[in-house]
Amino acid sequence: MSIEADAQRDTGLTEADVARLRAEGKSNDVPARASRSVRDIVRGNVFTRINAILGVLLIIVLSTGSVIDGMFGLLIVANSGIGIVQEIRAKRTLDRLAIVGQNKPQVRREGVSKQIPPDEVVLGDIVELGPGDQIVVDGEVIESASLEVDESLLTGEADTVHKLEATQVLSGSFVVAGSGAYRATKVGRDAYAAKLAEEASKFTLVKSELRSGIDKILKFITYLMIPAGALIIYNQLFSSGQALKPALNGMVAALVPMVPEGLVLMTSIAFAVGVIRLGQRQCLVQELPAIEGLARVDVVCADKTGTLTENGMRLSELMLMDEHDSDSVTAALASLAHDDPRPNASVQAVGEAYPDAPGWTQSAVAPFSSAKKWSGLSYG
Structure with a gap:
């Protein structure tokens, strides 16, 4: 691989590249939601x-x-x-x-990561991934740190899929563990989830x-x-x-x-x-x-997270096995939240409750996964 390609992989597209791709129609122009005008x-x-x-x-x-x-x-x-x-x-x-609840991907451009609306992603963008992030366009993984993706919405398979470098990821899936980044290879109407939505989300009147x-x-x-x-x-x-x-x-x-x-x-x-x-x-x-x-309805089934409730958590109570060890426990929790590069909702709640990290140096990382239901950091 050339030095130029390696540099682009590290820093992402430039603003000039983004403007050119948008002018060529290579942006994530997702089909409009099929609602009544x-x-x-x-x-x-x-x-x-x-x-x-x-x-x-x-x-x-x-x-x-x-x-x-x-x-x-x-x-x-x-x-x-x-x-x-x-x-x-x-x-x-x-x-x-629909606008407020949009999932905003973390895109790396000119070496800087920032959140942008999904329709501003262009072909070739580097999208960073962390636990809970939704994959908004199709792409190829270029960085993987124990990256696991749930593709059940697309394939029906409940088992998570480990994604290594050079493997494909499809829009509509989401990250359940690890972190990484991928380069957008299909955007807009060419993306897999957009094709499914365009076929399935037809408006029908209530009978x-x-x-x-x-x-x-x-x-x-x-x-x-x-x-x-x-x-x-x-x-x-x-x-x-x-x-x-x-x-x-x-x-x-x-x-x-x-x-x-x-x-x-x-x-x-x-x-x-x-x-x-x-x-x-x-x-x-x-x-x-x-x-x-x-x-006429007897039973209502709903996914409440982020729809009926706020998509976030708050730390309510910390229960200790040994009351004399509370300072070291809170210091460890603060360090865990501070040093996690892509914290999930639980770690964000811990970080909000204990914002003062002691500045420890980490030696190992165990990313969270839904299978083992825990994550951790070691500090020597």
Whole structure:
């Protein structure tokens, strides 16, 4: 290997290299999360069957010049507005959470390590790894110190995999023990996890039996309204001898009560009340019908770390076997936390509780792994 390649391995890319690679489109341009856009949310809540029925009747009434008789059109605004406001609110909140909860890799550039957003990683970047770090792009390991990677999310295998130099790592896996670094070889849509996410994370609407039942009723009523409207307008024009505008108003007045707009409105209000009550308990609902689905759930399974709780730890209590040895124990714990180059959550909690390290010189390292469930440092 050339001296130039060795130097690049040690220090990483320069800012000029990064700018050039971004201009060439070789950055980690990850496909957007498959959620509904604002346009789709508005279209899904406005273009419904009941809005179509009431909209046609409203147009007929307004064409006669009778604005007061078209007040039932406010139901269109109410039915659509409740769903639009809630779903847009949920979308914006989830988008903000996605940004806040992003895993920021530690990238080495020009010999300096810094955290950057995943979409700023470029081809050839050196990404440093430590316990708990997620691998954001595919790459080749160039440094390994007892590096163990969990690939269960990709392969289904629960056993960790030891990664030596020149072995491949795939995005979507994460480090469980040791430390190291890898060079990005596939970024953006070429990365393994991005391909899986693009295929699997398609947005689907929540199935609601209440709304399905209401749609069936409205479909049946639609078929009845066509002949009923024709008979009513015929009777108004020819049997009663009314003019066209009064006849149209009379037809609409007879057809509007056939539409169960109260049922639809009360269903939307019931969903909205459920969303508000869940919001008071710090819950976020993406779609109104999800309330109905939650009512049918018997068991909820959730991964709480970093989602329902803060992704961090605090040292609550130190229990000693010998109370006379407390100073040496706290000194050892402080040194352990201070000298760990990539501490996990437990070691970070110890370091926060005991920040004053005595300055001992370490002689050996035993990295943490989930198999043995311990790590340690020796100080001669």
